[in-house]
Amino acid sequence: MENNNLRGLMQMIVRRFGFLNERCCEDCCGDDISLVQSHILYEISRQSSPSMQDVANALGMDITTFSRQVKTLVERDLVKKTPHPNDNRVNLLSLTVKGTATEQNINNEMNKYLNSLFSNLSVFERDTIIRSLDLLEETMKKSESKCCPPR
Structure with missing residues (x-):
């Protein structure tokens, strides 16, 4: 596969998934949750009492931008900030x-969509895609590229 086609394929997948996630956040939460805020909620739920810097690093965000987003989430009673002991x-x-509850609603909606999407595939095709995505994610973590540093 040519690099231009590969890059285009990756761009379209990321873009479509981002649009899906954005619409999901609008439709399922009853709150006006942005795509970035949904990523923050997910990352906090994934880690155990992470520091602000840990979550900002995991999302590849600078701490200033991240702090503003967290402030909004705290004001909306979605996130709690606690000083480290x-x-x-x-x-x-x-x-x-x-x-x-908001993060779980987003998660449920995304899982419904993905299950629906994968229901159109055979078990072999679904498992192949999942294995391939796992392999791609592991490879990206190990990458030393300045464009996409490992997290």
Whole structure:
């Protein structure tokens, strides 16, 4: 496959998944959750009491932009910031009850869509795609590219 075609394929997959996630956030939550905010909620739920810097790094966001997004999520009672017990300069993040429900709603909607999408494939095709995506993700983690640094 030519590199231009490969890049175009990856761009379209990422774009379509981003649009899907964006629409999902609008439709399922009852809240006006942006795509970036949904990623923040997901990452906080994935980690155990992460620091703000940990989540910002995982998402590839600069801390200033990330802090503004977290401030909005705190104001909307979706995220709680707690000073680290050993270092008051560090804030730990957790989801509130409302934040957990919102993240779960987004997760449920995305899973419904993906299950629907994969239902059109054979078991072999589905498993092949999942294995390929796992392999791609592992390869990207190991990459030393300045364009896409490992996280």
